[in-house]
Amino acid sequence: MLPVLAVAAASIVAGCPVFPASNPWNQDISHAPVAPRSAAYVKSIGLRAGLHPDFASTTYGIPFRVVPETQKPVPIHFTAYGASSDKGPYPVPLTAPVEAGSDRHVVVLQRGTCKLYELFGAHRAGRGWNAAAGARFDLRTGALRPARWTSADAAGLPIFPGLARADEAVGNGEITHALRVTVPRTQKAYISPARHYASPSSNPDLPPMGLRLRLKASFDTSRFHGQARVILSALKRYGMIVADNGSPWYITGAPDRRWDDDDLHALGQVSGSAFEAVQTGAIER
Structure with missing residues (x-):
């Protein structure tokens, strides 16, 4: 039986909810069960590779x-x-x-x-x-794309709901949704809300698109501060969703002058071994 996941209030941007509170992007997965192949998935992404913020205070990131x-x-x-x-x-x-x-x-x-x-x-x-x-x-309904349809992202997911945004991390002091993440290799499968795969591989030890990963509850965040700590707290509670093939552990955000690049750089101290995959849905092929 799949887990019943807690939800948070959806963030509001330009008077619009960023999907309903019950949408997977807004689900609290801090107590979701660990996926059976978690260790294999994380190993394939990279145990030693560090978490990387793919955004900054300059033009680096995905703008909107x-x-x-x-x-x-x-x-x-x-x-x-x-x-x-x-x-x-x-x-x-x-x-x-x-x-x-x-x-x-x-x-x-x-x-x-x-x-x-x-x-x-x-x-x-x-x-x-x-x-x-x-x-x-x-954004009001969060309706999924047809099965096996791509989007502007390989997994058929929206990009915007998975961006780290400074209005949340700096303005509100918290991020209340999952973040978008890339991994080097994926399998020919996906987990909802993803709708598409981008790999010919049938290797079950590779992550499917839409896989949810979270920072382990045991990971000590006390040595981090500011924006880095806000992001790590979100990764414990809401995690990240595999959305594309790319560099390991690259989380996506929107460029914004309010980002503190020194804070963000500290995230590189968090290695892949600090993460685990959680079970949020059935694997579809």
Whole structure:
């Protein structure tokens, strides 16, 4: 029998809930049972690799933009995963920030409608955008994408709900949701709310997309302070969700001048051996 998980109140951004309180991103998994293959999953990710904040006080991270309900939709042309992308147009202005690096994510939240629009591999093109993939999410309902559909993330998940945001960590002193994390290799499987896999491997010791990981309750956080301690507290209570293939233990956040980069750098002292995988749902293939 799968566990019944506690929930927290959903955070509010631009007057919109970041999914209902009962949504998996908002579930307290501090007492969820350890997954049977936890040790193998963690070993495959990296026992010695350190936790890495993939965001900073500069432009490093995945930015997002809040737009008004009156934002004009623009054409979106999909170049790779059109069959599993939500068709445009999207209310994504040409001035929307693009993530630096090869993934080139664009994330836009619309006031009033409380719809989230995300692009992967985005490039401005004429009056709109070219993108490898795109997805639309309703922040009020948290409805899942169709089975085996990707999104702007490999796992078919939304990106925005898994970002570490300074308005929470600095402004409120706590993060009340799971964080997005990347791992080097995954298996050809996923756990809800993920909807898609991005691997040909049938190795059961590799993590499936959507796997939930948490910082062990026994890990001593007393030597950390400030924003690093806030993040570690969230990783004990809400954990992180495997969303993409990438570097080990890279947690994602939005760039913000309020981040203290020295605090964030201290997170590298936390090695993979401090984490465990928890059981939150059935593995789907």
